[in-house]
Amino acid sequence: MAERRKGGVGPKRAPGDAHPVRSRSRLASAVDRASPVPLWAQVYDDLRRGILAGAYKAGFPTDSELVAHYGVSRPTVREAVRRLVAEGLVERERGRGSRVRPQPLVQPLGFLYSLFRVIEAQGVVQTSVVRRLEERRDPAVAAELGLPARAPLLFLERLRLAGEDPLALDQAWLPAALARPLLEADFSHTALYDELAARCGVEPEEGREEIRPVVPDPATRGVLGLGRGEAALLIERRTWARGAPLELRRSVVRGDRTALVAEWPRHGAAEAGRLRLLPRADEAAPAGRRLPR
Numbered sequence: 001m002a003e004r005r006k007g008g009v010g011p012k013r014a015p016g017d018a019h020p021v022r023s024r025s026r027l028a029s030a031v032d033r034a035s036p037v038p039l040w041a042q043v044y045d046d047l048r049r050g051i052l053a054g055a056y057k058a059g060f061p062t063d064s065e066l067v068a069h070y071g072v073s074r075p076t077v078r079e080a081v082r083r084l085v086a087e088g089l090v091e092r093e094r095g096r097g098s099r100v101r102p103q104p105l106v107q108p109l110g111f112l113y114s115l116f117r118v119i120e121a122q123g124v125v126q127t128s129v130v131r132r133l134e135e136r137r138d139p140a141v142a143a144e145l146g147l148p149a150r151a152p153l154l155f156l157e158r159l160r161l162a163g164e165d166p167l168a169l170d171q172a173w174l175p176a177a178l179a180r181p182l183l184e185a186d187f188s189h190t191a192l193y194d195e196l197a198a199r200c201g202v203e204p205e206e207g208r209e210e211i212r213p214v215v216p217d218p219a220t221r222g223v224l225g226l227g228r229g230e231a232a233l234l235i236e237r238r239t240w241a242r243g244a245p246l247e248l249r250r251s252v253v254r255g256d257r258t259a260l261v262a263e264w265p266r267h268g269a270a271e272a273g274r275l276r277l278l279p280r281a282d283e284a285a286p287a288g289r290r291l292p293r
Helices: 026-028 041-053 063-070 073-087 115-121 139-144 176-184 193-200 217-222
Strands: 092-093 097-100 103-106 126-136 152-160 163-177 205-215 234-239 243-255 258-260
Touching: 041 063, 041 073, 041 115, 063 073, 115 126, 115 152, 115 163, 126 176, 139 163, 139 243, 152 176, 163 176, 163 217, 176 193, 217 243
Parallel strands: 103 258
Antiparallel strands: 092 097, 126 152, 152 163, 163 243, 205 234, 234 243
């Protein structure tokens, strides 16, 4: 039987162990039995700090390991982990134990951004599976872009991946007269706006975006790996360049992997980010909506 160290803390782990909980110095101060703070709350706080710091990439400890490391009872550990589950930081799976939930990717609001750059700036590789890259005609989309009904459009559909996980199903339409050189681009690991600038000599100068929750259809759920009834975010974007419509884009993004964040200074502009009340599902959508300016 392994020898126990002072303070009731379990045996020291060998380097490279699959479930590092804390260093010995951290463990010595992780639980203070003289504190008025309940033991479960102390364990919860310590585990939460570790999760947010990325300490459990190799895996989350079992209840038995936590009991040994913190020198507390199993009900205490279970209450701490239950709170982490309730907060959405940890998942419990029957027969497989607990694991840290992937944290959402932060998407800023209030300015024109590139999803490719946003994801990679957070230390995650963003690649795409190109499902469609073609020239086509779509009278409804052409109307939204302010083009004649028969105007050719460039259509790009990508499954956007964050690491190896599906994140978004992204569809973009652009005037083919302007964007036709994009047919030669490899979109597996690049940004649409980078390719637009390099191949077409144009960049979006202004834009407008609407974000609303949706329950995806079965086909989209299958592509994104969502369960039945799981919600997603529909992001609809329009951009302009040189005074003319440039792009219409619709992206269905996994709601469990995305957080939308708006920041503003004390005296910031009120228009940087807005919350708009959507009509109820039983209210008719406005007909013939055109590209707004």
